[in-house]
Amino acid sequence: MVVEKKRFFKMELTPEPETSLFVDQNSENEEELQQVSSGHEKIKTQSTSPEPITVESSTEETVKSSIEEVVARNNHSRDDSNEDTSYEVPRSQLHDLIMPLKKSIPLKRKATSFSPFPQQGSPDIKWTRFIGELALQGWATRPTARPLRYQENLEVKRLVPKKMTFGRSNNSNKAAKFGDSAVIRLFSTESGGSTGREIGRLPTDITDIISPLIDLKILECTANVILETESRLSIGDSFYLQISFHLTSEAFNQASQNDSMVSLPNLKQEMSNGAEEVTKSNWNYAVESSQESALRLRQSSLVRLFDKLNLKPDRKGDGTSSEDDCIEIDDDEGKDESNPQPIDQLNVDQLKQFYQTNQQSELLDGLPETTKPPSENFKMELRPYQKKGLSWMLAREKELGVLEELSSSDDNSLPKLSSETKQVLNDEGMMNPLWKTYMWPKKTTSTSQSEEEYFYANMYSGELSITKPIIKSLVRGGILADEMGLGKTISTLSLINSVPLDMRLSFEEESSNRYASNSSLIVVPMSLLSQWQSEFEKANNNPNHRCIVYYGDQTVKDLKPSLCQHRNKNIPIVVLTTYGTILKEYIKSLLRKDSSGNLPKTGIYSVKFFRVILDEGHTIRNRSAKTTKAIYEIASSRKWVLTGTPVINRLDDLYSIVKFLELEPWSNFSYWKTFVTLPFEQKKIGQTLDVVKSILEPIFLRRTKNMKQKDGQPLVVLPPKEITIEEIEFNEKEQKLYDWFKSRAAKTFREGLATGELLKKYTQILTHILRLRQVCCHMDLVGSANEMKLEDEEEMGADAEGDAPIDGVRMKEIDKEIETEGDRDTYSEEEINVLSASLAATLNFTETECSICTSSPVPVNEMGVTGCGHIFCINCILEHIAFQTKNKRPATCPNCREPISKYKLFKVKEAREVKRIDLSHSKKSFLLYLYDADRASSKIQALIKHLRILNSQHPGEQVVVFSQFSSYLDIIERELNTQCGNDLIVYKFDGRLHMNERKKILEEFASNKVKENLSSKTTVLLLSLKAGGVGLNLTSASRAFMMDPWWSPSVEDQAIDRIHRIGQVDNVKVVRFIMKDTIEKKMLKIQERKKQIGEAVAEEEDEKAKRRIEEIQMLFEE
């Protein structure tokens, strides 16, 4: 040792005359360089030694000599200060650089430019081991006196430029950073210990790679000349040599912990606290510290070195294909060191690569789609993707036995769990997948290597380890983030029913009397409590399985008696509670924390659950919110998070969930911050998202409804939908009114066409069109006092320039105009009075039966009374009359065959007669009035007919009725209530409703399905096309009626999609009512046309106008 050092000093004392030669091509400025022996204090192993590892402890002597050396140098540098050849000792800084990596060693810094060098002289055993060799071409940097001999040993030395500073250069961006300059020179090793003489240098690429490693003292090199040079060398002459590389024990020291990456942020913390040089009050994470830079350089150098040496991960070791796992080397990276890339970017790529070949994602494909929960527990049928999801969940819980059993239940031909998948799943002590196994290479020249050994390297961090890095505990659980409507609840219940209790109770747990090993706790928002409960009951098939609600009054101080009686068969396997309940208990127990800060074991915290499931898991997205903290305190063996929207605002929303799941190492916030928060703040959004995706991939399952299954089938196959167009004929009066309006419209149109001013009359024509459409719906719409309210703005202003608005008075005039054309067979006013009075007096209105439909009694408001005094349902008798008329037969009373007419029917109104004295004797009295057959809208009657049939065949069905006219919805509502109020429950939802009302109506409508199943009422939701056409989920209904056509087909499709969407289990039937031979029919044609040419988004105004004229022409052409 000492001898070697003296040699150094000698050399240093005779500065080289040709300093410029020192300048490597790679260094940009002509810095003065200083040579440093980076490894001289260590004991070098003879690389050729058959015993690969030589060990010697560092001694006090080395310490002392090092100090001497440093002092000597310092003195020397003072002497030579004028010559600008002063030497610095970069080692101290270099060492500081390394030191933080070793956790065991406290940082020690002094204001002096150096620290006692071998301060770290820990009792660590030092050794080096061969990892490979390279044949290279070197260049002479000095003329040599004689040719190089074959096998001549050369020394590989690292020269460091003087101006290179470490650590303390933080305030200067220009300061050279660690590894900026890479100068390595070869020195001759004259036998007899004489001074080595510089001979030459190595190729730049190699120098770049190994110099940081040598600086960090994790690599040592020896060189042999492999081809004797022909003559002595001149500057620039090349020669061939072989370099052997050895990793030092130092390299492995740093990997003493499994994942020192975790320590990275801590390290920074330490640095900022301890080191005066680097102390900056506002330590900025975003700025790459020299330490981080050093780590990065170490990593990239190692990767490149391994690549040069063709050192590949051992296949046996980890079972993954090594080819794909090789980290790509960015060739530019090394040359571009003056402009270092930020650390996160590099690591993003690494992580991405890592997770792309992630075992877990491959795993998902290998999971069976046949997994079914045991039928004695679970009685619902899962869809294929839900079965796969169950497989995944079971795999995540490491329930491989169960998975295998459940997946291979009946059909043996189906692919089972492959053995490889099983192996992957089974491997409890899985190696940290970031690490790869490498075999120590044998030295080619040596044959005596016998022992095969492996070492482990994390090529993403540059860490090395002798021991196998095992991931301590993988979380049992995960995030199920299927899109809304794919059945997260069912999936979860299927998991619970597959593995209702902890079957692998450890002795410790069994003896612990506070482990609720049979109970899964499900935390849900309050509004979903009852839904979960009913879903549980729906799915549960095991009488011993119960679900209890832990909420409000049902909370107890100690859950142990009810949950921890392991022998009790009737233990609730599901405990439902709300976030609010837990928060309340948490706040309460916070007050009663014991001295060491532990919460008292009360309430929800009194036991450890088998499983905790958070529904709508994004509830805990704020990690500092009390609710979140309250959730963190719940003890359980397995943890699940259900959410359709894992990220609400920020990526950090996910952190809370990751922390809840205890997903190492990401649950460490500083780690998360480094890899997610900060890059995201730096707007590296794409990359950050990739990182997050990578983090989540193994524990995260999300399916969307658009996904396709393996066989190309969509994930969710919606039940078939059947759309029928029902053409309805006008009644006489409607027809007359329609014709009247139509002739006027056609006149306007022809005029416009003739004068070429069609577009000028556009609004007028629109008004006409509107009238025609109104007549198709209901005549009352035309004359209604508040005029038609179209929700389509385009048509809203139509009246402004068109005809004078048609009010009630005008309507009556029109009525008269068309009335004159023909007289109806009806009663005179007098006849009406006489008949109605006598019928009202004689008929029994309480015990009635409609002889046509056999309904009994006939509801009073549905009665239709003939002149001959027989009572039917008004619709039955109308149908009978219509049927007879259609078959050209005289309509007669079914009961007495008296001739009847629809204009000679009476409706009945109940009128409570006010009795003056005797209230108990109060008798209902009835008023008869003539039925106005023509007032009724044919369309509404058609709708009612459908509803009646539906009501008689599928009682309790839910129906959605769409119209674009909210005033039409009003009329429909009125008609439905008066004509069949007893059979229907009618809701109306349109744009006039307040937000809260809307919600309430929809909830009531949806919940009626359950309630009204028992009664026979049909629930009808009248829905305005514009207000309820999008977004709503009305899958509880499977039938819809479209009362009027819309111009664009997509709007109607959208509306139909309200009921034809995920969650719909029944066949969807849609009926579109269209009036025969009217404008509505033509609107269908226009729809068809629009479907063909597509509804161009950004049309020119001219184009639009042109198209409109075409459309109007379509409307009026016969």
Next chain:
Amino acid sequence: MAALPKRIIKETERLVSDPVPGITAIPSEENLRYFEVTIEGPSSSPYAEGEFKLELYLPDDYPMCAPKVRFLTRIYHPNIDKLGRICLDVLKDNWSPALQIRTVLLSIQALLGAPNPDDPLANDVAEDWKKDEKRAIEVAREWTAKYAVKS
């Protein structure tokens, strides 16, 4: 198939729970609008002691239009032809939705007791009937014994 209106269900139920004496009507399992019907001949008629099989079908428009009824058992009757078709006003123009399966079958039973050769469907039978009523009744009785044996 059009859905089954409430009325049909009601009628069917009542036919089972409250059967008409001498008449059975059982709906087919495949089609609830199709009934297998038996009618006993009225005691005072040549069809007495006979049990006649009929089929009855309720069209989609029922009860707006009449059910379709046909004899399956051969019968010698001026208003019933070889194919079993029945000439009965309530099954044609005189149908009223107030009538029901039960009333229709009763009408048919009554028709057996009161043949109307003046409004014939089976012309040959009607002529026989008019020429020699006794002989015709005898043939009717023979046919009944031959074809309409109670099972």
